[in-house]
Amino acid sequence: MRAIAYDEFGSADVLHLRDLPDPHPGPDTVVVRVVAAGVNPVDYKVREGYLQGLIDVDFPAVPGWDVAGVVEQVGLDTPELQVGDEVFAYARKDTVGGGTLAERVAVPVRTVARKPASIGFEEAAAVPLAGLTALQTVRRSGLGEGSTVLVHAAAGGVGSFATQLAVHAGARVVGTASEPNHPYLRELGAEPITYGAGLVDRARALAPDGYDVILDYVGGDAVETAGELLADGGTVVSITDARARDELGGEYVWVRPDPDDLTALAGLIDAGAVRVEVAQVFDLADAADAHRAVETGHTRGKVVVRVG
Template sequence: MRAIAYDEFGSADVLSLRDLPEPHIGPDTVVVKVVAAGVNPVDYKVREGYLQGLIDVDLPAVPGWDVAGVVEKVGLDTPEVEVGDEVFAYARKDVVSGGTLAEYVAVPVRTLAKKPSTVGFEEAAGVPLAGLTALQTIRRSGLAAGQTVLVHAAAGGVGSFAVQLAVHAGARVVGTASERNHDYVRSLGAEPITYGDGLVERAQATAPDGFDVILDYVGGEAVDTAPDLLADGGRIVSITDARARDELGGEYVWVRPDADDLARLATLIDEDALKVEVAEVFDLEHAADAHRAVERGHTRGKVVVRIA
């Protein structure tokens, strides 16, 4: 099968297209014929070796955890799906090796759900990691209807899902974004404010009594300013900075594969309560450029690689 792989840690230049054996499956795993795969910041951080000690990598490694495709083979005990089912998954395993930037990938059934029927494979491939991150951070925050939430990086892959999920939960949402993305953030249901110098004053002007929840998807300034912006009893949740937990009494979250959560996201998409923004689509041969696009940052929505 065709796949993108790397033999050493480094820049996107270490990625190359090659022929590799098709994956084997275990009793609770299926083989998915990949139609599209999402690219996330964690993919290039793993590739560059930044997460050694936290995530094991078996070289040569095929990167990628987000996938949308069609079930090609089923394991011994996989009653959740049948051959031919259209699925999507956050196919994270304990070791980075046989990832989703390939024509076929082995996917544990605990990580997958039926693909939402109202969007294509490319849109579906952009959902799993970012959508699950948004859903699980909001759950950990305890956000309730009527509360006010500040979403940092509201136009990004995770932030755009978090804005929509918080609005769906009945919260008032304020989101940080560059000015060029303010109309987009408004379209998601949030009140946009610009990050950078003067953030505290701009945020306080929108919520003089403070924010019940702060969702941090960018780090740095988002955590630095949290003490000035949280309401009494407010809570911060971060995916980037452990200070949110260790110093501010909030939560530090690493997203988990969860089939039920993924099915929930699919339902919300099919009910038109959750929209997927795809920023760019690359062919498999140009997957290194997809990695570079994610590394540059400031992408509105998701970067996806088309496999088949």
């Protein structure tokens, strides 16, 4: 099969299109014919070697955890799925190696769910990691009807989903984004503010009594300034900074694969409560450029690679 792989840590230049053996299903695994694969910031951080000690990499490594495609083979004990099922998955395994930037990928059934019927494969490939991160952070924040919520990087891959989920839950949402993305955030139901110098004053002006929940998807000063912006009893949740948990008593979240959560997201998408924003679509041969696009940190929504 054709796949993108790398043999050493480094820049996007180490990614090459090559021929690799087809994967085989384990007892609780299905082989998915990949139609599209999502690209996430963690993919380039693993590729550059930043997560050594946290995630082992088996060379030659095929990157990618997000996938949408069609079940082609099933394992010995996978009653949840059949050949021909259209699925999507956050196909994270214990090591990085046989990833989703390939024509076929072996996917544990504990990571996979049926694709939302109302969207195509490219949109579906944009959902798993970012959508699950948003869903699990929103849930652990405890926000609900009437909460006032500040979402950092609200127009990004995770932030776009979190903004919509918070609005759907009945919260008032203020989201940080660059000026060109303010109309987009208004479409999602949020009140946009510009990040950068003066952010604390701008955020406080919109919520003088503070925010019940702050969701950090960007890092930097987001957690440092949270103490100035939280309401009494408020909670900060971060995917980038453990100080949210260790110093502020909030939550530090590393997203988990969960087929039930993916099914819940699919239901919200099919019901029209959540929309999927795809920033760019690249062909498999251009996957290195997809990685470079994500590395800029300025994409609205998600970057996707078209495979099948």
